[in-house]
Amino acid sequence: MEDSALLSSDYGKLFAEDTDFYNRIVLATFLPQCVWDPLPRFFQTWLRNYVGGVLLYFISGFLWCFYIYYWKRNVYVPKDAIPSRRAMLLQIGVAMKAMPWYSLLPTISEYLTETGWTKSYPRLYHVGWLAYLVNLSIYLILVEFGIYWVHRELHDIKPLYKHLHATHHIYNKQNTLSPFAGLAFHPLDGILQALPHCLGLFIIPTHFTTHLVLIFIEGIWTANIHDCIHGKLWPVMGAGYHTIHHTTYRHNYGHYTIWMDWMFGTLRDPEEDKGKAM
Numbered sequence: 001m002e003d004s005a006l007l008s009s010d011y012g013k014l015f016a017e018d019t020d021f022y023n024r025i026v027l028a029t030f031l032p033q034c035v036w037d038p039l040p041r042f043f044q045t046w047l048r049n050y051v052g053g054v055l056l057y058f059i060s061g062f063l064w065c066f067y068i069y070y071w072k073r074n075v076y077v078p079k080d081a082i083p084s085r086r087a088m089l090l091q092i093g094v095a096m097k098a099m100p101w102y103s104l105l106p107t108i109s110e111y112l113t114e115t116g117w118t119k120s121y122p123r124l125y126h127v128g129w130l131a132y133l134v135n136l137s138i139y140l141i142l143v144e145f146g147i148y149w150v151h152r153e154l155h156d157i158k159p160l161y162k163h164l165h166a167t168h169h170i171y172n173k174q175n176t177l178s179p180f181a182g183l184a185f186h187p188l189d190g191i192l193q194a195l196p197h198c199l200g201l202f203i204i205p206t207h208f209t210t211h212l213v214l215i216f217i218e219g220i221w222t223a224n225i226h227d228c229i230h231g232k233l234w235p236v237m238g239a240g241y242h243t244i245h246h247t248t249y250r251h252n253y254g255h256y257t258i259w260m261d262w263m264f265g266t267l268r269d270p271e272e273d274k275g276k277a278m
Contacts, residue, residue, distance in 0.1 A: 014122035015114040016041070022212075023048045030055075045110055049103035056219045057095060057183055064179045064223055076229045081174040092168065094184040099189065101187035102194070106215050109198040118201040120208040132207055139204045140256075143214075146196025148260035151253040154189060164189040170247050174228045182222035194218065223257070230270050235259060240270035259275055 019041060026048045027036040036044055045179040065088070067077045115122045124132055154165040161169075171177050183190065197215055200206060230240025236255040241261075245252040251268035254260045261267035 009265050011116055011122055018108060019045055026052050041174045042111055046103055046107040050100055053099055053103050056216055060223045060240060061179045064227060068227060083175055087176050088178050088180045091178060091180040091184040098185055098187040098190055102190050105191050105194055105198060109201060119205045121179050121205060122202050122208055123177060124207060135205050139200045139206050142200045142204060143196045144255055144257060144260055147193055147255040148253050150192050155249060177226050177228050179223035179227050181226045205224055244268050244270055
């Protein structure tokens with residue numbers, strides 16, 4: 001027990017050092033020191049996650065929209081399928097209202113990690129590369145399973161759909177979907193779908209910096225799967241699959257891959273749909 005307590009204390013110090021380092025990088029770059037330096041670490045971390053989330057959302061969204069709607073206009077998306085500026089601005093508005101709440105979830109998980117509540121570890125040398133890769137694989141499978149079922153229940157449980165998930169599903173056809181729709185959720189909806197990432201920390205020994213990177217990759221990924229471009233990269237659950245989800249409401253609940261939909265009978269392939277249409 002004493003060795004375990006010492007290990008937890010050592011981990012806590014390293015986690016706190018990492019948190020302070022990440023906070024300084026983001027906050028000192030974009031905000032005056034007098035704004036963030038007096039804040040307790042928890043609020044500094046929340047502010048860092050908020051600033052980072054907003055930057056990631058706008059940078060990835062604007063760059064991707066510029067590429068597919070203007071630079072490669074009519075190459076990937078037909079002209080009549082390009083969403084209006086008004087539609088994209090409405091999506092941005094919904095996402096920005098939710099962003100302070102989205103940022104709270106990784107902040108809480110970081111606090112719980114610092115205080116020794118999770119199974120996270122701060123450095124790769126604490127477990128070695130083999131254990132790191134094995135645990136990461138299990139963690140990603142758990143996240144995939146969790147997000148699939150959270151997403152599916154947000155559809156199947158009618159009050160959850162009506163009061164939460166319907167906010168996102170007003171974007172239900174190609175010319176209303178855009179990369180900016182990726183985070184346009186009711187705040188609680190977005191938190192529920194990200195929750196498996198954080199719950200996994202209590203179940204699987206996870207390198208915490210990798211967990212943070214994966215959380216922010218979510219922002220890029222969710223922008224990508226709302227661009228309506230079918231990437232045809234099996235077994236990735238790309239935008240072709242997710243566009244079907246937005247039009248049928250009953251298929252393709254998965255996140256990164258098609259495996260959960262295949263296992264649970266909800267997969268619908270865009271190539272098969274295309275063949276039937278022809």
